[in-house]
Amino acid sequence: MNLQSVKTLYLAEMARSLRTLLQSVISPVISTSLYFVVFGAAIGTRISEVDGVSYGAFIVPGLIMLMLLTQSVSNASFGIFFPRFSGSVYEILSAPMSYVEVVIGYVGAAASKSMLLGLIVLLTARLFVPYSIEHPLMMLVFLVLTAVTFSLLGFIIGIWADGFEKLQLVPLLVITPLTFLGGTFYSIDMLPPFWQTVTLANPVVYLVSGFRWSFYGISDVSPLVSLLMILLFLSVALAVLSWIFKSGYRLKP
């Protein structure tokens, strides 16, 4: 393992985020606060409790997931797309680094940043609602696995995209709807039976459910199923990525 190279790439990516500290940190904090004001305070007061948890506290894990998914995808996709777009990717590709090392650098930085934001959202939430974390260790496991998996997805999107439109397309058309329909703001028990079944096809349901379980011990699906599903997504992302590198798709003609 070429640690020096990986470290350099990782730190440079983190530094890029720090340069845009304002939009990186302030905007998620503001948007989370807005969700709490609207869903927690305004609407939440009319919904008393979900499975014995106050509605405000109930949406905390979902909001963190929402942030984690969107940030992971956008960070990682932009991280690799921009050098491809500007042409400076030549340097990465001609460096004495393996693909695994390149991915660790980019995806590691993107995942670190989104986890950091997830934790910031967690702290921000504290200002609005009291919550408890029943299984802190599992919470972290879910946090890390989700951040890594979706950063990998973002990395793939960043390689696939051949323009800024496509870069926005997947987060906008896929990730956001899936998160909103994935039980961020409700328990899927609240849905009619037919839609409950349909919802199970939404991968985000498993992420939110598992994550919420680590907070309150309540879940829509078994936490084990959630964990297995995340691992499944992770393996799919890794498989796609290894195909990309083997075929040289969009990187090496």
Added chain:
Amino acid sequence: MIRVEGLSKTFRGGFQALVDVDLEIRRGEIFALLGPNGAGKTTLISVICGLVNPSAGRVTVDGYDNLREYRKARALIGLVPQELTSEAFTTVWDTVSFSRGLFGKPKDPAHIERVLRSLTLWEKRDNRLLQLSGGMKRRVLIAKALAHEPQVLFLDEPTAGVDVALRREMWEVVRQLRDQGVTIILTTHYIEEAEEMADRIGVIRRGEIVLVENKHALMRKLGNKELTLHLHEPLDAVPTALTGHGLALTDEGHALVYSYNAASQEESSSISGLLADLEAVGLRVKDLHTRQSSLEDIFVSLVQERA
């Protein structure tokens, strides 16, 4: 230093950019790869540097296979691309240091400083790249390529779109590097650049290496010039006093053409003799111009030779 054997590259669309290329670059030389646009210069460099996968053939750098032992092979190479690409918001210092780390070398501010000073970038070290002029950006790219102390430096069209003064400076920088023992491969479509810089010249055309030759030999071969003298009064024949110069009468007697080899000291100095004789004969010259065989002519003649 670099050995290319039977290298071919066919792109996905079916375009064959390289056709069975064999090439050997010697340690410590400046090698110019000369060819028109689209001849395959950049593709060849890209394959050697690991940016493009070859369809067939192999490349070794200092004995290391560039695919199987890519870490060792690539660590020896610095690449300056043709396009000015850069992360606009980083500073000169940061981006050059980044390049060093990316190639797995530990931090060495003293080396970075040396590189920046040698490229007259030291004053600009805290500037963001977007504040720099095109010529400065190109130097930054060279600095990045030198940050990890490579033994081989690839310069892809280093002086394309660069003004004359800066071009001379670039040449000077390249010479200094060669003096430090760095092997340099540069691509160009300017014959004068190859002439100025290179020890050896390879000519590439349509993905094939047409010839590789020592510069001086090539220049002798290709350095033919023509001096055309446009006359006020047409002549019926070359005046007897001038027959010794081997002149040809063209343009219905309106012009005299003198062919000589610019690379040869002796022949080019004979021009003054010719002019003196013209004066003596009393021929009035309306205009004169010289023409050197252009790169295009060279390619045409090379291809005809091969046919």
